[in-house]
Amino acid sequence: MNNSTRKSLLLSWFVALSVLLVLSLTNCEGPEGPAGPAGADGTHGSDGTDITEAACLTCHNNDVIIEKRYELNMHDHATMANSLSRGGREGCGRCHSHENFRNYVETGADMSLETVTGLTCKSCHTLHDTSEVDSFSFGLVVDTSEVDFLTGGTETFGDGHPANLCITCHQPRRDYSAYDTTPTVGTDSVSITSSHAGPHYGMNGSLIFGKGADDRNGTVALNQGPMAHASAGCVSCHMGANSNHEFHPSVDNCESCHAGASDFDINGAATAMHDAIVAIEAELVAIGWYEDDGEGGISSLASSSAPLEMSGVEYTAFRNYNVLHADHGSIYHNPPYVKAIINNIEENLGLSLTSW
Numbered sequence: 001m002n003n004s005t006r007k008s009l010l011l012s013w014f015v016a017l018s019v020l021l022v023l024s025l026t027n028c029e030g031p032e033g034p035a036g037p038a039g040a041d042g043t044h045g046s047d048g049t050d051i052t053e054a055a056c057l058t059c060h061n062n063d064v065i066i067e068k069r070y071e072l073n074m075h076d077h078a079t080m081a082n083s084l085s086r087g088g089r090e091g092c093g094r095c096h097s098h099e100n101f102r103n104y105v106e107t108g109a110d111m112s113l114e115t116v117t118g119l120t121c122k123s124c125h126t127l128h129d130t131s132e133v134d135s136f137s138f139g140l141v142v143d144t145s146e147v148d149f150l151t152g153g154t155e156t157f158g159d160g161h162p163a164n165l166c167i168t169c170h171q172p173r174r175d176y177s178a179y180d181t182t183p184t185v186g187t188d189s190v191s192i193t194s195s196h197a198g199p200h201y202g203m204n205g206s207l208i209f210g211k212g213a214d215d216r217n218g219t220v221a222l223n224q225g226p227m228a229h230a231s232a233g234c235v236s237c238h239m240g241a242n243s244n245h246e247f248h249p250s251v252d253n254c255e256s257c258h259a260g261a262s263d264f265d266i267n268g269a270a271t272a273m274h275d276a277i278v279a280i281e282a283e284l285v286a287i288g289w290y291e292d293d294g295e296g297g298i299s300s301l302a303s304s305s306a307p308l309e310m311s312g313v314e315y316t317a318f319r320n321y322n323v324l325h326a327d328h329g330s331i332y333h334n335p336p337y338v339k340a341i342i343n344n345i346e347e348n349l350g351l352s353l354t355s356w
C-alpha cells in the first residue's frame with residue numbers, strides 16, 4: 001500500500017467515524033433514509049469541542065435532524081441531480097452548489113469554486129456559523145428585506161420573509177430585452193441563436209409577482225395587479241406548517257384559502273391553462289421553431305448555424321412561451337397572470353383566444 005492510498009484510507013475512516021459520531025449522538029428513531037452524502041470534515045469534533053455540551057444537544061439529541069435529512073435527501077436540492085456539473089462554473093455556481101451559494105450570500109461575489117456539492121443543511125441555515133454556541137440556530141442564511149435580481153431591481157416577500165431565501169436562486173437570469181432591445185416595435189427582426197434563449201428555469205421568482213413577460217405587443221393587459229399567491233410565498237405552499245424538506249407542495253397547504261380542495265386543479269383552472277399551453281406548443285412546432293421531443297414536450301430548433309428569424313410580434317409570443325416553460329409550476333404560481341400571458345401568446349400567434 002503506498003503512502004497516498006494509506007492517506008486516503010485514513011481519510012475515509014475519519015469521514016466514516018465523524019458520520020458515526022454524529023449519528024450515534026442523535027436519537028435513531030424516525031424514518032430510515034437513504035445514505036446521505038459523506039459528512040463534512042468534522043471540524044467541531046476534532047478540534048476538541050464537546051458535542052455533548054448542553055448547547056449542542058438541543059439539536060444533536062432528537063430525530064429532527066434525521067427527519068429533515070431524510071426529507072432533503074428525497075429532493076433534487078441535495079444532489080443537484082440535473083445541474084451539479086454547472087455548480088463550479090462562473091455565472092452558474094451561486095445557484096447550483098452549496099459552496100458557491102454560501103460564497104455569494106456572504107460576499108455578494110459570484111465565486112467559482114470548482115469542487116462543489118449539492119445543498120446541505122448549512123446551505124440554507126446558519127447552524128454553526130458563530131463561535132457563540134448559545135446562538136447556534138436553524139435561522140436562514142438569507143433573511144434580507146430585498147433580494148437583488150439579475151434582471152435588475154429587487155423583489156421581496158417582505159422583510160425577513162423565509163421565501164426571500166428561495167428567490168435568491170429561483171429568479172430569472174435574462175429579461176426579454178436580452179434578445180430584442182427595441183421597445184414597442186412589432187416589425188423589427190429578431191434572430192434567436194440559442195436553444196436556451198429565454199429567462200432560465202428560476203422564472204418562478206418573477207412570475208409569482210406578475211413580472212417578466214414581454215408586454216410590448218398585443219392588446220391583452222398583462223398586468224393583473226398584486227396576486228394572492230405571492231402573499232403565500234414559496235415556503236407555505238412547498239413546505240407547510242411542518243417545514244417539510246421534500247419541498248413538494250401538498251393540498252393541505254392550499255386549504256387555508258381554498259377550503260375543501262382535494263387536488264391542485266382548483267375550479268379546473270389548472271387543466272384549462274395546461275390544455276391551452278399544449279395547443280400553443282403544437283403551433284410552435286407547426287411554425288418550425290420547435291420539434292416534438294417524443295416525451296410529451298417540445299424542444300427548440302434554434303442554433304447559431306440555424307437561427308430562428310422572427311418579427312417583434314412573434315418574438316413577444318416566443319418570449320412569453322419561454323416564461324411559462326421556465327417555470328414548471330407557472331399555472332399554479334400566478335393563475336391570473338398566466339391566463340393573461342396565454343392570451344397574449346395566442347393573440348401574437350394569430351390563434352383564437354381561450355376564454356376562462
Ligand code: HEC
Pocket residue numbers: 022036039040041042043044045049050051052053055056057058059060065069120121127128133136137138
Ligand atoms: C441549531 C441546531 C444545532 C446545534 C445547536 C448544533 N448543531 Fe451540529 N449540526 C446540526 C445540523 C443540522 C448538522 C448537519 C446534519 C446533516 O447534514 O445531516 C450538524 C452537523 C454537525 C457535525 C458534522 C459536521 C458538520 O459541521 O456538518 C458536527 C461535528 C457537529 N454538528 C457538531 C456540533 C457541536 C460540537 C455543537 C455544539 C457546540 C453543535 N453541533 C450544535 C445542528 C446543530
Ligand code: HEC
Pocket residue numbers: 082083086089090091092093094095096150168169170171172173200201202326327328
Ligand atoms: C440565479 C440562479 C441561477 C443561475 C445563476 C443559474 N441557474 Fe440554472 N437553474 C436555477 C434554478 C432555480 C433551476 C431549477 C428550477 C426548476 O427546477 O424549476 C435551474 C435549472 C438548471 C438546469 C436544469 C434544467 C432542467 O431541465 O432540469 C440546468 C442544466 C441549469 N440550470 C444550467 C445552468 C447553467 C449552465 C448556468 C450558468 C450559465 C445556470 N444554470 C445559472 C437557477 C440558476
Ligand code: HEC
Pocket residue numbers: 064065066068069070072077119120121122123124125138140162165235239243245
Ligand atoms: C433549500 C434550503 C434549505 C435546506 C437545504 C435545509 N433547510 Fe431547513 N428550512 C428551510 C426553510 C425555508 C425553513 C422554514 C423557515 C421558516 O419558516 O421560517 C426551514 C426550517 C427548518 C426547521 C424548522 C425550524 C424552526 O425554527 O421551526 C428545521 C429543524 C430545519 N429546517 C432543519 C434542517 C436540516 C436538519 C437540514 C439538512 C438536513 C435543512 N433544514 C436543510 C430551508 C432549508
Ligand code: HEC
Pocket residue numbers: 076077079080081082083084094095096097101119123124163165166167168169170234235238247248328
Ligand atoms: C442555492 C440555490 C437554491 C435555493 C436557496 C433554493 N433552490 Fe430550489 N432549486 C435550486 C436548483 C438549482 C434546483 C434544480 C436542481 C437540479 O435538479 O439540478 C432547484 C429545484 C427546486 C425544486 C424542484 C424542481 C424539480 O424539478 O423537481 C423545487 C420545488 C424548489 N427548488 C423549491 C425551492 C424552495 C421552495 C426554496 C426555498 C425554501 C428553494 N427551492 C431554495 C436552487 C435553489
Ligand code: HEC
Pocket residue numbers: 163166167170204205208229230232233234235237238249264327328329330332333
Ligand atoms: C400557491 C402555492 C404555491 C406557491 C406560493 C409557490 N408554489 Fe411552486 N408549485 C406549486 C404547485 C401546486 C406546483 C406543482 C407541483 C406538481 O405539479 O406536483 C409547483 C411547482 C413548482 C416547481 C416545479 C416543481 C417540479 O416538480 O417541477 C418549482 C421549481 C416551484 N414550484 C418553485 C416555487 C418557488 C421558488 C416559489 C416562490 C417564488 C413557489 N414555487 C411558490 C405551488 C406553489
Ligand code: HEC
Pocket residue numbers: 227228229231232237249250251253254255256257258263264265266267269270331332334335336
Ligand atoms: C393565501 C391564500 C391562497 C393559498 C395558500 C393558495 N391559493 Fe390558490 N388562489 C388564491 C386566490 C385569492 C385565487 C384567485 C386568483 C388570484 O387572486 O390570484 C387563487 C386562485 C387559484 C387557482 C386558479 C383558480 C381559478 O379559478 O382560476 C388555482 C389553480 C390555485 N389557486 C391553486 C392553488 C393551489 C394548488 C394551492 C396550494 C398548493 C393554492 N392555490 C394556495 C389564494 C390562495
